[in-house]
Amino acid sequence: xxxxxxxxHELSYARVxxxxxxxxxxxxxxxxxxxxxxxxxGVRTPLENIAVDPRPGGVFETVMVNDADGxxxxxxxxxxxxxxxxxxxxxxxxxxxxxxxxxxDLGDGRxxxxxxxxxxxxxxxxPEAQAGFSTSLDRFAAYLRQLSGDSER
Amino acid sequence: xxxxDQLDAxxxxxxxxxxxxILARLAxxxxxxxxxxxxFDISPPAISKHLKVLERCGLISRTRHxxxxxxxxEQEAFDAAVSWIEENRRIWTERFDKLDEHLRDIQRTPSxxxxxxxxx
Numbered sequence: 001x002x003x004x005x006x007x008x009h010e011l012s013y014a015r016v017x018x019x020x021x022x023x024x025x026x027x028x029x030x031x032x033x034x035x036x037x038x039x040x041x042g043v044r045t046p047l048e049n050i051a052v053d054p055r056p057g058g059v060f061e062t063v064m065v066n067d068a069d070g071x072x073x074x075x076x077x078x079x080x081x082x083x084x085x086x087x088x089x090x091x092x093x094x095x096x097x098x099x100x101x102x103x104x105d106l107g108d109g110r111x112x113x114x115x116x117x118x119x120x121x122x123x124x125x126x127p128e129a130q131a132g133f134s135t136s137l138d139r140f141a142a143y144l145r146q147l148s149g150d151s152e153r
Numbered sequence: 154x155x156x157x158d159q160l161d162a163x164x165x166x167x168x169x170x171x172x173x174x175i176l177a178r179l180a181x182x183x184x185x186x187x188x189x190x191x192x193f194d195i196s197p198p199a200i201s202k203h204l205k206v207l208e209r210c211g212l213i214s215r216t217r218h219x220x221x222x223x224x225x226x227e228q229e230a231f232d233a234a235v236s237w238i239e240e241n242r243r244i245w246t247e248r249f250d251k252l253d254e255h256l257r258d259i260q261r262t263p264s265x266x267x268x269x270x271x272x273x
Binding site: 011013015017018019023024027033036037038039040041113115117 | 238241242243244245246247248249250251252253254255256257258259260
């Protein structure tokens with residue numbers, strides 16, 4: 001199969017967690033859980049900064065706070081689909097990026113979470129993207145390794 | 154500004170290993186089409202097809218010098234695509250790392266897990 005179709009204007013990530021699907025699903029929709037993992041390294045998401053209304057049309061909003069300088073990153077999204085415990089789809093208001101989370105019960109107490117992002121191109125219209133970034137060959141090489149290392153089959 | 158179709162095409166362009174290799178070569182400097190074809194075991198028409206894809210989405214441009222067509226990496230479009238992808242990938246990787254840790258934590262202490270459920 002051509003890998004063009006799988007990566008064209010979308011991005012995919014997957015991870016297997018050693019936990020039952022119901023629990024993983026709850027982690028993804030309950031602020032009490034989200035606050036523990038939603039922010040990447042060096043960024044936290046205080047409980048009061050998380051609004052979740054897990055039903056189609058309901059909000060999914062977070063304000064992440066950078067530990068180092070206190071700068072904030074707001075994400076405003078609306079749920080498109082909520083199918084407990086297997087599927088969550090939300091669309092970010094500003095960028096139009098749609099994120100689909102699929103939870104697969106592996107049958108041995110583990111759960112695979114697959115994240116797929118579509119309609120990504122809109123994100124390029126952000127001011128940061130338009131201002132242009134500097135990149136180096138090293139970064140590109142690292143990027144290529146990642147891309148070829150875990151492209152979805 | 155790039156149109157949406159063009160931006161969609163950027164991802165298609167980056168999805169192909171040969172095209173990524175072409176971009177890696179062009180990141181070192183401009184090159185003629187025949188120069189680009191040399192390291193790859195594919196026909197000139199096939200290379201030409203890849204170049205067309207890259208050109209259409211704005212990642213490269215081609216100009217004519219005498220009988221040579223010179224390819225040039227459009228750094229800004231390329232950097233924007235790579236930066237967005239890298240950043241997004243980093244966020245999800247770190248988020249998953251933390252989720253993994255969190256799931257271990259809550260499953261290590263069954264009482265807390267039950268309490269979480271009762272909170273509903």
